[in-house]
Amino acid sequence: MQDLNTFYDWMLRSAIKTKSTARHYKSGLSACSKDFIEWRLIDKPLTEMSLSELEVAIQKASLSSLFNEKNDRGNNMYSNSLKQYRNFLADNGALLCDSSYEQFIGETRNQTEREAIIRSRIGQGLFRRKLFEKYEGRCVVTGINDKRLLLASHVRPWSVSTNEQRLSSENGLLLSPLYDRLFDVGLIIFDDDGRIICSTELDNQNIDLLNIDRNRRYELKTTAEFINNLRYHQKIIFLGGK
Template identity: 30%
Template structure:
């Protein structure tokens, strides 16, 4: 049964009226996966609520193009053309009644959406969710354009982003083609596992090693950026970390729940950071809807105690959180911001070179780790 849904997700009927694939259905399904994972969709009822809309917007901001509208009501309605997505209409609604698609009409006529029962059961499994995420990415046409926008959003210049796209789409595949390995554009490798296999073979070739050296490691940087893009889009590292928690037989159900919520920046861990910081640690923004709770020392490198330690966490707005998580910014021992040379146009992200963090003494060791192990000098 998994193979049936993998094939359907791979060939999702997306809107191509503008000449390219719109990301709306993919973004909504990504959002549903996240909410199932976070236990915010505990049973097979998908309500059109603020949690779903906020998670949709999170992915939409990553994958949308100019002219796309942040409107989750469209995919919530139009996914009904797929065999796995259904609507539970309100009791007084005539099933043959036609209505315009809007948030208001969804609330008036649709009680909730639901999936095929066997698909909902499959989505309880972390590995299945992760694999189906990667199937969905196949629907994002012009993945090179998606990657280019993503690169600019994390502070790369337009020139650098274009150079990366050219290297990934043409230059490096041509090197492999001359060696008898014709893979086409690297952007056709939308699975992280497929990409890593290709990258390993590429890095072993003498032509890559020579050109990368003379090109001042630009080709290595392009490969690393695309890996980050795929990881960011499909949240592979997050999925793996949560899977490790759930497989740990030494933990009780309650302990696993606490750890999962801490990993995704929710639950008590998020509240601890709100109590500690109260606002964005760098900008001072107080609106909690825009703040992300994340770890200073990465989850995968932290001990059991460090994973739940509030002093190993920061509250940051989304763009700063991403820059910090990827090592593009860090903070010195006095709290002054450090900006990587790789972050070419940081002011476009709202990052100021005069930014300063008020450091808690208990956070110093974590920040030292971040500077020494993650910061991209």
């Protein structure tokens, strides 16, 4: 269980928010938790959830007209509060606890497939091999081809993906650790043409230090399925662009 004050302190320390913004997001998260329970989207407070459970809750909220209307009136404060809390949980190691993963594994009867799925979940199996084949063993941004420096990144998170999406190369990117982190916490995303869009929360000094070329088109080998997963990441995870 997480404490709202710990979340507030994390925003000041790690997310580099002002006290005013941190208070808004803290109250926004508290309001979301109460509303989601009232709307029967969840059955326990958001602060009692693991990261995977939170991601499922956020997905349900994104489909709720009640939430979307309130979020629009609040100029996206509530969706931004949820995004910040997601990053807080990830930053503090509150990863899959892991009801969705365990259920998926339990429903898979073929032992060989079960083992492949387990390996793929930790980035060593089928999903990783598919991405290496798709992107010819190179980070889609830097071109790095040292296997030790490459991560198989899901575009739509594991916990809110279907069984097929969890292992599909159309739901993944092969990235070096730095770009994997930028993508995972919503500081960058790609447009349909493969250009990088930076979050408003990433300042120009750090964009320059990261050598992010926002005019270059990276070869993502996109399909309609990939774009659909990218849309989810943009709406639910990305922290707003410029």
